[in-house]
Amino acid sequence: MRRFAFAVAACVIAVPAFAQFSLPDLGKTQDGKLDLGGIIGQVKDIAGSQSADEEARSGETIAATVFGAAPAWRKPAAQSYVNLVGRNLARQVERKDLQWRFAILDTPSINAMAFPGGIVVITRGLYELVTSEDELAAVLSHEIAHVNRRHQWKVIQQQKLVALAGSAVTSNDKGRTAEVVADLGTKLIARGLDKSAEFEADRDGVVIAARAGYDSSALIAVMERLKLLKTGADTALLFSTHPSPEDRIASLTEAATAQVEAAAEPSAAAARIRTAR
């Protein structure tokens, strides 16, 4: 702990010293005045690109654990179909340039998950439960929204600081850091996000689906089908990590704008899912 306190103190002392040497070249406006906003922006850009790489690597590590628990479904036509639907939806968000990858897990469990960096999985159980491309798009859009908002990544980053501080490991110990991040990510899948993040992903998700041309109300149809499911082994993880379908319908319907309501029509592609069954 003393070592950690010393490291913090060293950083506090070092930052102004670093700033003195760097400021002449960084963050000045054209008339020579100091531009603190510019400095922060440039530092954020550098940190952002490093963070995006770390985010993608961490997502792959977490996904590897999930694939270790449930393999990819050996049905190439369905895997290809989910990738096309998903990638088209991802074109509708700010982080469209991530390496978006989608997969169906071979398990009867009913769930879908997103991992930092752009990997999204849906279980065979949920894939078979949806009855149209609009409903599949609603599920995938919710997951894309989590990645687009960095919901999981933000939680992992916060918890990483605590975990590393507690174990007095410096951020230079990359192997240990990656291990901690993978462990936090896997635990997060099992524990779930805050309800507010789930409601936000529902709101964003219907917009993402509607932007792509799908029925904005298809998520409600999926929720109503989930309400029929009894709590059991196949649904335990889903129900323990998300608000109830009733609450999600109420929250989404309450928040829906007139624009979103106007997009509540089945798409021309609704029945296409049958070709990939």
Added chain:
Amino acid sequence: MRFLKPVQAVIVAAALFCAGAAMAEPAKVRTAGPIQAQPLAAAAATGSVKAGITVDILQRKGFWARVKSGTQTGWLKLSRLSLGSGVSGNEIAALASGRTGSGNVVSASGGRGLDAADFERATPDNAAVAALSRTAASESAAAQFARSGGLKARKLDYIRAPSTKRSSR
């Protein structure tokens, strides 16, 4: 003109019965307020309902339901209703038959579902993650896929969080 065979007639009659059951779905009103002439926030009120009463859902459209309460009919947003099972009679029949689902729909499959312990025990499968790149779709392939499905893109703003924009509905 061809007539239905007896078996077909029974199936059609059963379907109509189920559709009728769907139209009579009851729901409890969560919040009092107007019922409206159309499924639009700006539509005129055709009456009002009190919280706690039971109404019959006649029709569903997107985020709205057309309901009957006594002699009044009109549209309510779904957020103002407790929908009970929320699924129509014919959908329940379809689900029970497994027609629309995997057979794991109404009850658990009998097998063990994916849970936290599975993740803790799992041996990471890095090869499976590497293989994702092979099935991933390019942006251009996805755009072509959208066009071939007749999908029409829309411009839409994100919905703001309720805490920053309270709905007046």
